[in-house]
């Protein structure tokens with residue numbers, strides 16, 4: 578994300594959020610990590626419907642503005658989907674930079690090559706595990722589904738690509754945690770030349786579709802829809818967000 582793009586305004590202190598580093602999104606709104614985030618959790622229950630509407634309207638304007646700032650190739654790679662974040666690696670030939678994009682419901686690996694762009698889109702429910710690796714200063718993402726592993730190295734990238742790439746990985750984790758009824762498991766190994774952050778999707782995502790977990794999955798999906806309906810009734814989710822999420826969940830039954 579370009580440094581000049583304002584992603585939103587912290588709903589507690591009013592500070593402009595220009596990078597996902599040190600900030601987070603809750604209920605679709607931006608908040609500084611740390612004390613603002615804790616204050617938000619306490620205060621949001623007391624907010625009026627008018628205040629929620631106003632905050633949502635303002636955030637939608639920022640979302641629109643930051644989408645317009647997206648590089649053309651990112652727009653082309655995801656079409657009409659809402660981009661949650663992306664990171665670009667600098668290649669030897671600048672025109673051929675590789676991009677990793679996280680949308681509302683998928684991760685997209687976009688690898689332009691002289692012979693034509695290589696694009697792989699993986700919907701969240703198919704992800705069994707994901708790994709972020711930093712080797713000799715070069716970040717890479719790999720995502721494993723039941724049919725195999727897709728890896729993209731941000732080749733020739735500057736060392737400072739690491740920070741935004743790791744931030745994007747954390748967004749991916751957050752998105753998958755939203756889908757998961759139980760917490761994802763995580764490992765982190767730090768070495769001299771290699772650092773690895775990896776996580777594994779919970780069983781109801783990983784073994785989806787197998788007979789063994791069918792009943793449990795159905796129950797947990799219905800529970801999740803009920804919870805989402807409560808959030809919609811409390812006006813934390815918009816009716817449209819609720820419908821989208823419901824559709825997503827029902828598709829997994």
Ligand SMILES: [Zn+2]
Nearest residue numbers: 587590609613
């Ligand atoms: Zn703040």
